Amino acid sequence: MSEKNDDLKKVVNQALAEQKVPHVKLDKMKPSAVDIDKLTKPSKETHQEYWGKGLTFLAIVLIILLVVSIIGFVGEHGLATFFSDHVNIIHFLTSTNWDPTQGKNHVGALAMIVTSFLVTLISALIAAPFAIAVALFMTEYSSKRSAKFLQSVTELLVGIPSVVYGFLGLTIIVPTIRNVFGGTGFGILAATLVLFVMVLPTITSLTVDALKAVPTELRNSSAALGATRWQTIYHVILRASTSRILTAIIFGMARAFGEALAVQMVIGNAVLMPYNLVSPSATLTSQLTSQMGNTVMGTLPNNALWSLALLLLLMSLLFNFLVHLIGKKGKK
Known part of the structure; x- marks a missing residue:
């Protein structure tokens, strides 16, 4: 992991050293000021996105379970008329x-x-x-x-x-x-x-x-x-x-x-x-x-x-x- 961080730091330092865009103000950002840990660890926004996706997925699962439960409950009791009480479905309709x-x-x-x-x-x-x-x-x-x-x-x-x-x-x-x-x-x-x-x-x-x-x-x-x-x-x-x-x-x-x-x-x-x-x-x-x-x-x-x-x-x-x-x- 340390080798990857070193390689990443070299790439970032080289990019900062060679940047030639005049309207981008990076004068205060020196190669030594680059924090590799912040670049490699998930940010606060990333964690919020994970939480949002998780809550959305949980809500979808709950809705699906609710719909399936309703259909299953009504179907079980509704079909009991024909399977348990032996009512002819043609006669029923x-x-x-x-x-x-x-x-x-x-x-x-x-x-x-x-x-x-x-x-x-x-x-x-x-x-x-x-x-x-x-x-x-x-x-x-x-x-x-x-x-x-x-x-x-x-x-x-x-x-x-x-x-x-x-x-x-x-x-x-x-x-x-x-x-x-x-x-x-x-x-x-x-x-x-x-x-x-x-x-x-x-x-x-x-x-x-x-x-x-x-x-x-x-x-x-x-x-x-x-x-x-x-x-x-x-x-x-x-x-x-x-x-x-x-x-x-x-x-x-x-x-x-x-x-x-x-x-x-x-x-x-x-x-x-x-x-x-x-x-x-x-x-x-x-x-x-x-x-x-x-x-x-x-x-x-x-x-x-x-x-x-x-x-x-x-x-x-x-x-x-x-x-x-x-x-x-x-x-x-």
């Missing part, structure tokens, strides 16, 4: 008879699956045009002050707890539907209107980012060709940001599909196949939140609810896969 307390032949989740998809799709279809319109106004028409105000309103809507949305739906939307359409007022329509307000800020914020990501050169090129502002928006901006807007809509659908408390308060929680929009129904999340506390761990009713949770987890993974798929196509 295609039957509308849901009463696990009566035995394995009464575990059918089709009604809740259909209701969950209907609520998610309808709310996304209603919210998407409004979100795109608001995003276009914020990015293409409004002043900076108006855009900041609308952004503040959007962020405020995101921060409101879901129980508040559910309570507003229970006290305003449900009575209004009851007076207009009759019946109890609970059902897919009430849940859809509540979710519409809940997913609107999510889709709007992501759509604004998508529109801002369109290069300015495309706008200028369209204007140079004589296109009007709306022609530029329709033929250039919206087409260039289509993949990002679809990603925003899918994120909104994921939010709607996984919402539990607000939907539970306005949908009626009746496990029935929905034949119209104003009859009481139940989604996967509403059934989970309303019944999980009434079952005993390890029994068929409890395992059946874990199977519903497993379905929700698989749907979340599907939404993430669609986001990555659309993102890759957008890059192409």
